[in-house]
Amino acid sequence: MFRISGSPINPEALKTQLAAAGAGACVTFEGWVRDHNEGKRVRRLEYEAFVSMAEKEGACIVAGAREKFGLDHALCIHRVGTLEIGQIAVWVGASAPHRDEAFAACRYIIDEVKHRVPIWKKEHYIDGDSGWVHCEHCAQPGRHHAAETTPGESTAAPRIKAAP
Amino acid sequence: MFRISGSPINPEALKTQLAAAGAGACVTFEGWVRDHNEGKRVRRLEYEAFVSMAEKEGACIVAGAREKFGLDHALCIHRVGTLEIGQIAVWVGASAPHRDEAFAACRYIIDEVKHRVPIWKKEHYIDGDSGWVHCEHCAQPGRHHAAETTPGESTAAPRIKAAP
């Protein structure tokens, strides 16, 4: 199951949905809003989603992971809206009989979500600047790219100067 | 930080200890008591630890992981005592600026804990049988072994027949 959420993510409530008597391992990933990126100090993030497509693509990724890794359960929730430092932007959880599969599936889901699901984030910096975070590779269907934007890639991102 | 606990593990309380303004990723692993192992139906598990050594070895693993992976925080708590199906036997959490390190560290910690920390588990089966779970490889210092016991290995485990 994959869902876009406009309200704060509640990890404990989500994790109870992963319970299964046959599951021996549960791995979760949380993406937190960090106070810096590529050397710039971040004040907050804004997430925007093309909700119908995001939920369709996300559901496909999660169902694919369940099948591929033989999971008991898997879930992913992604926030939209304005998030402050320390808030949870995305939560992924996977339960499986053994930990190999739970780790691999959790990693697979967050990687695929970051690459394929139509969600965008805009960083607002302490200095008043802001910018959409992306890398050009992401736009190529089926192509994988580095886990995080790199300085070289980020120069392609349009920077919108905030009003003084 | 590593700790042996005789009482139930509270993941949410632990996870708050991983918070850091510079952390963008948090990965947790929970080991759950599973209702089966190697084709046998499990009723419950008993965990036993050599507490002073376990906490010393565990602290060494967690501190090593923090250093090795550049983590913001890392924690591991392991239960002892009798656990029922679905209960949390071990909890690992790691926070880091990026997810590569958080995933790798969380996996590293649970692998090392399973290999090196003096904790033992005894499975009690539905059929009344019971047995200590281990594999011979674990006894070799510095040697790694498969994530889970395998049927071939388990035959080395003494089986103690329960009183009728």
Added chain:
Amino acid sequence: MRKSSNVSTETRNIHLGYYAVLREQRGLSEERLATAAATPRALYEELRARHGFRLGVPQLRVVVNDEFGSWDTPLQEGDHVVFIPPVAGG
């Protein structure tokens, strides 16, 4: 099947959705547009020329009626089209 010589002169009403940097550069989230563009590629180039979008086709994907589509599939009357800038969830 329509001949392409005809397609290029027809006008279709297309529903456009904009997200992220394209939404900001366009200044709105959605619009209806009558266009002679026969394909998503032609439509994007038309919009790019008009609004100064900085992203090029190789950096985008296109969604037509809630399915990822190809740039050269003919557009149909009433299609809902969204150009997808590079994503960055998580």
Added chain:
Amino acid sequence: MRKSSNVSTETRNIHLGYYAVLREQRGLSEERLATAAATPRALYEELRARHGFRLGVPQLRVVVNDEFGSWDTPLQEGDHVVFIPPVAGG
């Protein structure tokens, strides 16, 4: 430094701790023992012969005074010794 010919005839008081399968096979968690065994290896073989432990030295590690130790380091009066069966946390 003691000569090994002397070591083998000395008797030391050793504090032993037992865990898991060894605890069950011994039937207790700890004991004090006066032994002529000069090393952890000799001590384990003595205990194994007496109690029928099924695990052999290659399957065990030894802890002396809360440090992983070597099997052939001479034991000292009052040492706390624990033989560590193969572990299985998690």
